[in-house]
Amino acid sequence: MGIRVLEAGLYTTVQDAGRSGQRRWGIGRGGALDGLAASLLNILLGNPPEAALLEMHFPGPRLRFEQATVMAIGGADFAPTLDGRPLANWQRYAVQPGQQLAFRQPRRGRWAYLAVAGGLATPRWLGSASMNPFAGLDGLLGRPLRAGDEIPLSPGLPTPAAGLALAHRTRPEYVTDDTRPLRVLPGAEFHALDPDSQAALFDEAMTIGADSNRMATRLEGVRLRLAYPVELVSSAVACGSIQLPPDGRPVVLLADAQTIGGYPRVAHIITADLPDFVQRRPGQPVRFQPTTIVEAERAAATQRQRLRQLATAVALTDTARTVPER
Incomplete structure (x- = not known):
């Protein structure tokens, strides 16, 4: 009993918050690319924010529910339908055995998520x-x-x-043009870029390349150059690290990336802005803006606080619904 996969879609996987504390063994964190969307859906359903759910690329899967549950969809908008009836993102829906969920077209964003009440009960490792x-x-x-x-x-x-x-003010905006730059920290080898490349990293828009997956996204449109040769012993990298391969086209590492690498690390997208980045599709622009560690930590703390407040509001709403009338 559960959910039967009728059609798998292009790249549908089970994800959660990932594996923390394993990088010293060479095991990456993994987890949902858009961790904000995953957390929001789980909170909407009363789940722990780290509960397992499905991450979907378009074309999405076709699924048949074999038992009754309550579900919610969010992240990218793939025009979901339940037995042909259109559904909205960021809303709870009751589903009954035999009903089928499908996705018609990619309206916005790149990665969609399906969460169910209680989370998925798939196997765990670490x-x-x-x-x-x-x-x-x-x-x-x-x-x-x-x-x-x-x-x-x-x-x-x-x-x-x-x-x-979810109220509209609590939903991610997913700005997919270059009107709101993504904040980045200068990387350990930022100083190795020549002056023109240092300026270009922040002054010129790039585009999301077609060569991208859960490991990394290549950026197109701007070629960056080093002021002098850099030979690195493999050094620590993380989700959001921007590396510079020899061809000059920056590569942004994502959730399934390796834990160490030898290319220069020229910048790092802050955690709070990663959802906007991963939801951009090939050909869409991206622009970067330098920030500080203090601002990056403040943005992450603000996001965590808002999730806690939302979880409290959802719990109170559900409690109020279950209080019997007198």
Whole structure:
């Protein structure tokens, strides 16, 4: 019992908040590319923010529910339908056994998420259900979904009432043009860029390249150059690190990237701005703006605080709905 995969889609995987504390062993964090969307959907359903859910690229999967539950979809807008009836993002929906979920077209964004009440009950490795394609793991821990897969749901948990939706002010904006630059910290080798390239990194818009996946996204339109040769011993990198390969086209590392690398690290996208970046599709522009560690930490703290406040508001709303009238 759970969710039956009728069509797998292009790259549908089980994700959660990822594996923390394993980088010293060469194991990346992984997890949802758009961690903000994943957290928001789980909070909307009354789940822990780190509960497992599905991450979907377009074309999306076609799924049949084998048991009743409550679900919500968010992140990218792929025009979801339930038995042909259009659904909205960021809203709870009750589903019954036999109903089918499908996605018609990519209206906005690149990665969509499907969460269910209680979260997915798929296997875990090192404390996480996130798919890792490099560790030789079996089943959904080591590969994307395939047609015929059965995704178990958490059994015996109470389901929240359908109908609740996130207020518009709490939803991610996903600015996908260059009117709002993404904030970056100068990287450890930023000083190795020549003066023109240092200026270009912040003054010129780049575009999202077609050569991108869960590991990295290549940026096009601007070629950066080093002022002098840099030979690095492999050094630590993380999701958001911007490396500069020899061809001069920057590469932004994402959730499934390696833990160390030898290319110069010229900048790093701050955590709070990563959702805007990963939701941009090939050909869309991106512009960077320098910031400070203090501002990066403040932005991350503000985001965490808003998620805690939202979780409290959702819990209070559900409690009020279950209080019997007198």
